[in-house]
Amino acid sequence: MNVLVCVKRVPETGGRVTLTDDAQDIDTRFLGFTVSPHEECAVEEAVRIVGANGGAATVLTLGPEAATDQLRDAMAIGMDRAILLETDGRDWDPVATAAAIVDAVRAETEAGTTYDLLLFGNEAADSGDYQVAIRVAVALGLPCISGVKSLEIHDGVATARREAAGGWEVFEVPLPAVVSVREGINLPRYPSVPGRLRAKKKEIARSVPAPRPSGPTKLRLRLPAEQERSVEILGTGAEAAPAVVELLVRLGLVSA
Amino acid sequence: MSGLPERASVVVIGAGIVGNCMVHHLAKLGWRDIVLIEKGPLPNPGGSTGHASNFIFPTDHNKEMAALTLDSVRQYQELGVFTQSGGIEVARTPERMEELKRRLASAKSWGIESELISPERVTELVPYIDPSVILGGWYTPSVGVVDSLRAGTLMREAAVAKGALIISAMTEMIGIDVVDGRIAGVRTDKGDIATDTVVIACGIWSPRIARMAGGSIPLTPAVHQMISVGPVPQFADTVGEIVFPIVRDMDTNMYERQHGGDLEVGSYAHRPILMSPDDIPSLEEAALSPTELPFTDDDFDPQMEHALELVPTVLGDERVGVRYAINGLLSLTPDGMPILGELPEVKGLWSAAAIWIKEAPGIARAVAEWMTLGTPEIDCHASDVARFYDHQRTAAHVEARSAEGFNKTYGITHPMEQWASNRDVRLSPVHRRQRELDAVFFEAAGWERPFWYGANAPLLAEFGERVMPRAAEWESRWWSPIVNAEHLAMRERVGLVDLAAFAIFDVTGQDALAYLQGLVVGQMDVPVGRVVYTPLLSESGGIMADLTIIRLGADRFRVVTGGGMGMRDKKWFTDHLPADGSVQVHDQTSALYTLGLWGPRARDLVSAATSADLSDAAFPFGTAQTVDIGSVRTSMSRISYVGELGWEIYCPMEEGLRLWDSLWEAGRPFGLAAVGIGVYGTTGRIEKGYRAHGAELELDFDLVEAGMARPKVKDADFVGKAAYLEQRSRPPAAVLCTLTLDDATAASGVKRYMMGREPILTPDGRSLIDAKGRRSYVTSAGSAPSLGTHLLMSYLPPDSAVVGTKLAVEYFGERYPVTVAVAGSTPPFDPDNARIRG
C-alpha cells in the first residue's frame, strides 16, 4: 500500500498579519512555517495507514527549497520519503499546482512507484482554493472524496465519512483514490526525537516543474477592514452574572 | 484603564520580573507615586520573563552574581514561589570533572552546600540519566525553580497594597524628556508623566528605551533554543512542576529538566544568533510572543543527538513527542554581566537590564537601594552601567563580545581567559616597542597591556628555580614563568611598566579642595606637590574605590585610578560635584600617558636621563615634581604599587614613545627590563600586601577590616565618615590577612597554585564564618618570587587572624595547608619599606 501525501508550506500565523510592501505576500520576517492543520492530519493518517497495512508513505510538496523543513517534519512523524517540486517560492495557482502534482505522480508511476492513495488537506491554510485534490483526481481519472474526517481502508476499498448538517455522509470508493481530509480525522502525534533524527537521513527527491500559470491570478493581498467594536464591560467576576442574564433576556435568548 | 498621573516620583518601564521586583523594593524603601508602565498585557507581557528558564543554580564563580542570586532565592522563597528540586551539573570529560571541583570550591566560598557525586548517584537522583556517558556530577540540593510570573504579580501587588504604585499596561513609550542632562518626564501613547527618575527594566528592548533619552545600554538580544518533549512516561505519576533534579550537561552546553509531564531541553551550544532590538516583532506581529521566535531546527539538531546520549530513555522513546520548540530571546552583554545603575549620560535614568530570572529580585533590591541610599548593600561594581567606555557601547563591540561570550555560558572559563574578538582597540603609544619585545597582551578596558614580554625569556636562565615554574596546566594557562623572572629583575635591578590604561581626571575650581575633602577619606589639605593615596567610602562606610590624588596647585588636583573601574570612579566624582559649578572634572585619560619605573636602580637610571636632583631629600616619597627627561616634560610622582624605589611618570600621550625610548636607552647600563602587568598587578603587589579594588576592596568590607584605617581621622566631613568612625569604635568582624601556602604538593605530586576566590577552611575542612556571616575566601593569590612562596590574601575572623594560625585552602577538590603570615597590612616583603625609600 503506497500512500502519497501532498502538503504546502505556509507561514505560522497567530498574531496580527502584516503584508510585504508589494502586497504580494505575508511579511514572514518574524514567522515560522508549517503546513495546514488539515495536512498535518493527512500526514498522520498516512503514517497510520501504512503502519496498519504495510507499504510506504511519501510526502510531496510544491514550494521553495526551504519547504524541505516541512518535508522533514513529515518524515519525522514517520513518512518514508519526500518529493520536492522546487519553485522560486512564489505562489502557484491551483490549476498549475494540480498539474505539477499530476506530472509528478505520473513520473513516479513511470519510475515504478504507483500510489494506492493520494491524501490532501481539504484546503490549504493560506490560499484556501478548495480544488487541488479534485483537479488531480479528475486528471488522473481517480475517484476523490473531500472533507473526510474518518477513513478506513479494507480490501482495496476506502470508506470515508464526512460531516454534514450535524450528521455524517458515508462514501465508499475503490482504490486507487484521492482523499482530502480535514483536521479532526485524527490527533496528529508530535515528532519524537529519534523520529527527527531519522528524518534528517531520509531521501528527498527533487525536480523543478515548469510553471503553467492559469488562474485565478493573484494581483494583490489586502487586510480586511477591521470593525473595532466598542466593548461594553458588564462587570467583574461572578457579580456580573445578573447583568449577563439581563443581556440574554434583552437578546431574547432567555425568557424571564 | 484611564489616566496616567501627571507626575510620578519614579517611572519604572517594563513589568517583567525585573520591573515588578523594582516597584516592590522601591515601595519598601519608602518611594511613593511610583508608576509602572508596560507595553504588553499583564501578567505576561511577552518579554523574556514569560518563557525564560526559571531555574536557579545559585553558584557562580563571580561573587557579585552569587550574592545577588542567593538573595533572589531568599526572596522567591519568602513569596512562596520557589520549588526546590536540586540540580546536578554532570561531566563527560576529565577537564569538566576538574571544573566541577572548582565550582564546588566557589560554592563553599559563598556558603552554598553542594557535593561531588558518582555517575551512579546521579542516576539514583535522576533515573533517566545514562550514567555510562558521564564521569560524575556536582550536586547542589538547593537548586530550584520559580514561578516568575506569579512572583512578579505578588511583587506588584505588594507595592499596590502600600498605596505606592499605579500600573499602566498596554502603554507604549514614545519618548523620554531630558532637560539639562536630567530626566524631566516620559511620554507614552496614553499620556505624559513628569518625573525626574526613570528605571529601564525592559530586558531586550532596553537599548531602544535608553536611546530615547540619549543614553546607551549596551546589550544585544540573542536566541536561546529550547524544546519541550512529552508526555514523558517517567513523569506520569509525579505531582507538581518538578520532582527530579535539573541536569546541566555542561560539556554539551545543554540542560534537561522536568516541567510537569514534559522534559525541557535547552541549549547554549548552537551558533550565536544575535538580533537587533529594532528587529523584534511587536506583540501583534508575533505568532507566540515577541520573545518566542520560530524555532530553527538546523541549529538544534546536533544538540539533540547529544541530549539523546544523556537521556536515552526519555528522548529515545518514540511515544515522547517534541511538543513545543522556540528560539527564545535573552539579553547578552559584552562582558556577560548585567547592566545596572544610573546611566552616566543622563541624571535620573537608571538601568536594570540584562538580568536573568535567577538574580532578578536580588538585583531589584540592589538597584532600589542604590537609588535610595547611594550604593547597594551587595557591591555591584562589575555590573555597573558606568563601567563602559564609549568603544564598549558600540554595536560592533557588543555584537562581537556577546557572540563570543554566548558559547561560554556553560564553558570552563579560566579566570585569566582573554577575549579573542574586537581586540587592539586602545593601544599604548609604546605599543610598537612592546610588539618588538614580543609582549603577550591582556586586555583591560580595551587597552592592550603586556602581561609579560617574550623577549625576557633569557631571564629564566638567570633566575632558575626562583621563577617558581608551574607544572599544572590550569595555572600555567594565561601565565608564564617570565612574569616571575621580570619580578625578580625589577627587584634586583629596575623595571619599566606601561601604565597607559590608567584613568586620569583633573579636578579644578575654587572649591576643588573643599569638594575633595568632602569626598575622600585622606587628608587633601596638603602642600602642592603632595601625592595622597586614599580610599573612597560609600555613605554606609563600604569601600567604594582606592586611588591616588596629586595636588597640582591650590585649586588643581589630579586623580589617577585603575582603568577597569575608571569610568565608574569618574561618575562617582562627577555625581558629587557641587551644583554651583565651582568645581570641574576634566577627563585626561586619553591625554596623558603613564609609565612606571621601579627598582633599586631606578634613581640612577632617571638621573642618567635628566639633570634634575632626584635625591630622597630633593624628591621625597609621596611627592610629585615636573622633570624634563630629554625633550619630554614629565610629571613624576614618587609612589609605588610594587614596593620599590621609583616613580609613576606622566607625559602627553603623543610623547609617550619618546619617553619610553629615552628611558630604555638610559636603562641599558642598569639592566632595565620591560615588566608586564603580571608583576604590577599581582606578584609585586601581593608581596607588599597592597589591596586591590574588586579583590580586597569592596563595599561589603570596611577600612578597619582591610587594615587601612589611619591613626587619625581628618576633621573635615566626608562621605562615609560617620560610618567610618563607628567602624573604628569597635573591633572588626574580620581582618585582612596574608597567608603563605605551606605545601603546594597535590596528591598527584604536582605542585598547585591557587588563583583567587578559593575557600579558606580550618585544617579539618570547616568553613570560617565571621560575625557578619561572611565566609573566608581568597581575595587575591599570586606568586611571591622574592619570598619563594605563594601568597594568599583573605579576610579572616579575628580569632583566626593571628600570625602562625594553621588553616587550609581548598583547590580542585584538595585541601592545602596555609599559615597566617601577616594579620593586617604589614608587607610580607620588606616590612619596613626600606626599598621604597631607596
Next chain:
Amino acid sequence: MILVFVEHDGLLPSRSSLEALTVAGRLAGSTGVPLEAILFGQDAAVVAVGLGAAGVATALTLSHESLDEYAPAAWGRSLGSLAAERGATVVLAAGSDRGNEVLAYASAMADAAMAANCTEITPGEPFLVTRQRWGGSLLEDARLDGSPRFLTIAEHAVEPETATAPTSVELIAVRPEPTAADLRVRVVGRVPPKAGLVSLADARVVVGGGRGVGADGFGQIEELAVLLGGAVGVSRVVTSAGWRPHAEQVGQTGTRIAPDLYIACGISGAIQHIVGCKAAKSILAINTDRDAPMMSKASYAVIGDLHQVVPAISAEIRRVTGR
C-alpha cells in the same frame, strides 16, 4: 447567462445559496444578463419555483435515481455540461462544502480556473474578484479568466436579499446521464445527527471554551449551553489537546458559526479562531485578561475567571427562569 448551483433540503434553498443568489442577482442586474439556477434531486422543482423571489428566471432541475443522493463528480459534470450548453458566462455557487466541491469538479472537467470564497465581483475585462484567504483574515484581489468563470461566494459575505423585481421561474427538467466513473463517488450511507443536539453551525447561541477552561472544566460550559438551548464550541487548542471532539471546533479548520450570541469563555482570540466566529451578531467575552485580542472583537465583556463567572450565570438563569 449566469448559472447558480443552488443547494436545498427539499423544501428551501440553503442560506448560503441564497447569499450566492444575492450576489449573482446583483451581477446579473449590473451586466443585464439573465439569472439561471440549477438544482439536483427529486424535490428540486419544489424548491425551484420559489427562486423567483431571488430573481431567478430559469431553473434547471436535475433528477436521476443515481444522483438524487449527493454525487459530487456527477453533479459537477452535469453542471459543467449544462453551463456549456446554455452558454453560461459565470457559474456560481455558495462557498459551502458542496458548493466548492461541485464547482471544483465542474471547473476541473472544463479545464477552467475557479475562484473559491469570493466576497466581491467586478465584472468586465479583466474580470476581477476579491476572495478570502486564511479563512477570511486576509483578502486577495485576483483576476479570473476563461469562460465560463467559475466562482463561489464566501459564506456570510452578504445578507440574503429578495430581488427588487420578483420573477416567475421557468422550470426546465433535465435528465442527466451520469457515467459509472463519476458515480464512484456518491453518498452511500448517512448517519443522522444525534437527536436533540443543536448543530454548531445553526445554533442561536454558542458557548465557547478555550485553553482557560482546562481539561476538566467543560462541564460548566456544557451546562450553560444546555440552559440556553445552544451548542458548545471550542478553540483549536482544546481539540488539539484532545479535551473535546474536533466537531466542536470553531475556527478556520473547524466550523464557521453565525449565532445571535457567542459567549467566548477563556478564549484569547487567535485569528484562526476569530475567522470562525466573526459572523456572530454579538460576542460576549469572559476573560481574566482585559487586553486579550478577543476583547477587541467582543460587544460585551465580563472581566473575571470563567470558573466563577460561568457557574454564576447558569445559577442566575435558573433563578430568573425558575428552573
